[in-house]
Amino acid sequence: MSRTSRLPSSLLRAAACTGVAALALTACGSGSGSGSTSTGSGEVKVGLITKTDTNPFFVKMKEGAEKTAKAEGVKLMTAAGKFDGDNAGQVTAIENMVAAGVKGILITPSDSKAIVPALEKAKAKGVLVIALDTPTEPESAVDALFATDNLKAGELIGEYAKAAMKGKTAKIAALDLAPGVSVGIQRHNGFLKGFGATDKDVACAQDTGGDQSKGQTAMENCLQKEPGINVVYTINEPAALGAYTALKAKGREKDVLIVSVDGGCTGTRAVKDGKIAATSQQYPLKMAAEGVKAVVTFAKDGKKASGYTDTGVTLITDKAQDGVDSKDTAYGLDNCWG
Amino acid sequence: MTATSTPPSTSTPYSDLKAPTTARRLLTQPTTGPLIALLLACVFFSVSTDQFLTGGNFSLIVQQVMVVGTLAIGQTLIILTAGIDLSCGAVMAFGSIVIAKMAAEGSLPPLAAIALGLVVCAGFGLLNGALVQKVPLPPFIVTLGMLNVAFALTHIYSEEQTVSNLPGPLTALGQTFPLGKTDITYGSLVTIALFLLLAYALSSTGWGRHVYALGNSPEAARLNGIRTSRLTIGVYTVAGLLYGIAALLLISRTGVGDPQAGQTDNLDSITAVVLGGTSLFGGRGSVLGTFIGVLIVGVFRNGLQLMGVASIYQTLITGVLVILAVTVDQISRRRAR
Numbered sequence: 001m002s003r004t005s006r007l008p009s010s011l012l013r014a015a016a017c018t019g020v021a022a023l024a025l026t027a028c029g030s031g032s033g034s035g036s037t038s039t040g041s042g043e044v045k046v047g048l049i050t051k052t053d054t055n056p057f058f059v060k061m062k063e064g065a066e067k068t069a070k071a072e073g074v075k076l077m078t079a080a081g082k083f084d085g086d087n088a089g090q091v092t093a094i095e096n097m098v099a100a101g102v103k104g105i106l107i108t109p110s111d112s113k114a115i116v117p118a119l120e121k122a123k124a125k126g127v128l129v130i131a132l133d134t135p136t137e138p139e140s141a142v143d144a145l146f147a148t149d150n151l152k153a154g155e156l157i158g159e160y161a162k163a164a165m166k167g168k169t170a171k172i173a174a175l176d177l178a179p180g181v182s183v184g185i186q187r188h189n190g191f192l193k194g195f196g197a198t199d200k201d202v203a204c205a206q207d208t209g210g211d212q213s214k215g216q217t218a219m220e221n222c223l224q225k226e227p228g229i230n231v232v233y234t235i236n237e238p239a240a241l242g243a244y245t246a247l248k249a250k251g252r253e254k255d256v257l258i259v260s261v262d263g264g265c266t267g268t269r270a271v272k273d274g275k276i277a278a279t280s281q282q283y284p285l286k287m288a289a290e291g292v293k294a295v296v297t298f299a300k301d302g303k304k305a306s307g308y309t310d311t312g313v314t315l316i317t318d319k320a321q322d323g324v325d326s327k328d329t330a331y332g333l334d335n336c337w338g
Numbered sequence: 339m340t341a342t343s344t345p346p347s348t349s350t351p352y353s354d355l356k357a358p359t360t361a362r363r364l365l366t367q368p369t370t371g372p373l374i375a376l377l378l379a380c381v382f383f384s385v386s387t388d389q390f391l392t393g394g395n396f397s398l399i400v401q402q403v404m405v406v407g408t409l410a411i412g413q414t415l416i417i418l419t420a421g422i423d424l425s426c427g428a429v430m431a432f433g434s435i436v437i438a439k440m441a442a443e444g445s446l447p448p449l450a451a452i453a454l455g456l457v458v459c460a461g462f463g464l465l466n467g468a469l470v471q472k473v474p475l476p477p478f479i480v481t482l483g484m485l486n487v488a489f490a491l492t493h494i495y496s497e498e499q500t501v502s503n504l505p506g507p508l509t510a511l512g513q514t515f516p517l518g519k520t521d522i523t524y525g526s527l528v529t530i531a532l533f534l535l536l537a538y539a540l541s542s543t544g545w546g547r548h549v550y551a552l553g554n555s556p557e558a559a560r561l562n563g564i565r566t567s568r569l570t571i572g573v574y575t576v577a578g579l580l581y582g583i584a585a586l587l588l589i590s591r592t593g594v595g596d597p598q599a600g601q602t603d604n605l606d607s608i609t610a611v612v613l614g615g616t617s618l619f620g621g622r623g624s625v626l627g628t629f630i631g632v633l634i635v636g637v638f639r640n641g642l643q644l645m646g647v648a649s650i651y652q653t654l655i656t657g658v659l660v661i662l663a664v665t666v667d668q669i670s671r672r673r674a675r
Binding site: 053075076077078079080082083085086087088091092093095096097099100101110111112113114116117118178179180 | 387389394395398401402405498499500502588591592593594596598599600601602639640643644646648649650653
């Protein structure tokens with residue numbers, strides 16, 4: 001045993017790593033659809049940074065951005081955090097995109113507050129910064145916000161649930177997102193407003209993180225606490241489906257009203273199947289498409305998008321109630337994401 | 339980690355005690371391979387995109403790896419003793435919240451808050467080391483437990499809230515100074531200085547030789563008069579202190595105290611250590627290799643981003659690199675035997 005035996009290993013290591021460099025080339029050539037390596041100086045570049053790569057919501061967002069970028073003849077760069085809440089990963093992506101010379105950055109911030117200093121730096125370098133889906137705190141940290149009105153999304157299902165209950169006494173369970181997250185708070189408050197209730201009327205409120213298995217556990221615990229629950233508000237459709245599974249195990253799935261927010265394709269099919277009574281559908285593809293267009297406008301004539309743009313929300317149900325505007329699941333499935 | 343059943347290194351601890359000639363040392367360093375890989379990657383990205391090879395971009399890459407890099411120094415020390423630390427990212431996150439909250443809410447002057455953060459992190463290291471050495475427990479289990487403890491404490495103490503409006507001294511290391519036309523952050527210098535300091539300590543002091551000896555064979559080290567118990571606890575404590583410095587660097591980089599920070603940094607730091615040619619079975623490797631390892635990750639992430647490759651491919655390539663690095667390590671061991 002001596003140190004000389006390590007020499008060949010060094011060379012082997014280098015050879016192996018060259019192989020990976022080649023792999024990098026292949027990946028860029030075949031995978032991303034934006035693989036042009038020659039970066040002409042006149043080409044407009046747009047950056048899209050999502051919370052994660054894997055959530056269907058963000059996949060749809062990316063799809064919208066890619067389509068629009070192609071149509072407008074601009075180059076799209078994408079990046080994402082490793083997990084929901086990965087602020088450092090998003091900061092790194094912002095820096096790299098600014099270094100790559102993007103005209104604008106579209107971002108769904110993982111941490112509304114923590115991302116602000118990095119966005120301010122990008123803005124100082126003349127980059128147009130637009131938040132998609134999730135606002136920053138303060139909202140003035142970005143030039144513009146393209147997002148669903150989450151309060152309204154909640155109100156729609158609240159009004160629907162009120163009408164569907166037809167005056168019966170409601171025992172409400174709320175399957176929420178997580179403490180301190182604005183999206184979850186707005187939807188929850190919107191639901192109560194639409195239903196004409198207050199937090200005192202909620203028999204059981206639990207955090208689910210928007211996760212199906214946690215939604216199921218939360219519903220099981222709520223039924224344990226208050227067996228008479230007959231209205232379930234859920235933060236999103238995975239949580240709603242978790243609640244449905246828990247209710248079905250108790251044979252209660254027919255007489256409990258589940259309402260939700262999101263309008264993903266799986267969720268919309270669940271509305272069609274009658275598992276979820278109604279859902280407020282939002283439009284991530286539109287957020288990204290509008291965002292790319294705004295950057296193109298900025299690149300062309302220097303006009304910056306500003307303020308809040310509501311990208312719309314539609315109530316989807318097959319059991320329409322009088323006095324509450326809604327569309328059926330055929331429309332919902334045509335416009336769903338995921 | 340499935341390979342833990344393979345017998346420990348058969349290299350004698352004494353071979354590391356000899357001082358080889360400079361030329362021979364350069365040629366046979368386990369860092370030579372990673373260095374060649376890093377240079378090849380740089381050449382590849384320089385050819386692929388004209389924005390890669392600039393001073394500003396290199397400064398950026400160093401800024402982007404300084405937090406994980408500093409964690410990885412501590413991780414290297416622990417891995418050299420044939421240990422592992424899964425808690426480093428969580429300990430750092432807790433340290434950063436302690437510093438940020440104490441200073442932002444005015445309970446302590448900024449410098450005292452920083453000092454407290456360093457002490458808290460070093461304390462976690464001390465506790466890790468004591469549990470590993472005194473009970474004794476396997477490092478994997480101890481630090482897995484500590485990962486959860488530190489993560490929970492971070493979220494309890496921060497009440498899930500990001501701490502902003504930090505006083506100036508906390509973000510001072512994020513400030514830049516011009517070097518030629520390039521802006522360099524002070525934090526990058528701190529990280530590089532720490533790498534050099536620990537590289538010196540490991541290669542040129544008795545303490546460093548003892549660390550290698552301990553990793554190669556604790557029993558032989560003990561029989562040679564090394565106080566292995568004190569040494570182990572010391573290594574974990576120094577690593578904890580380094581996590582505290584990483585916490586300060588993290589705050590200076592993002593400008594906030596973020597309770598969600600560092601969740602994948604334990605595995606990221608191990609990745610850097612492995613890519614840098616340090617053996618997970620202890621006794622072999624160097625912190626300079628780890629520096630090259632973090633730079634490999636940073637260069638790939640930055641270069642692929644500049645080329646417009648989606649981030650999921652960056653993860654894919656990092657995974658392939660790690661497996662290759664460990665494969666090469668195993669092959670070279672088999673030959674050595």
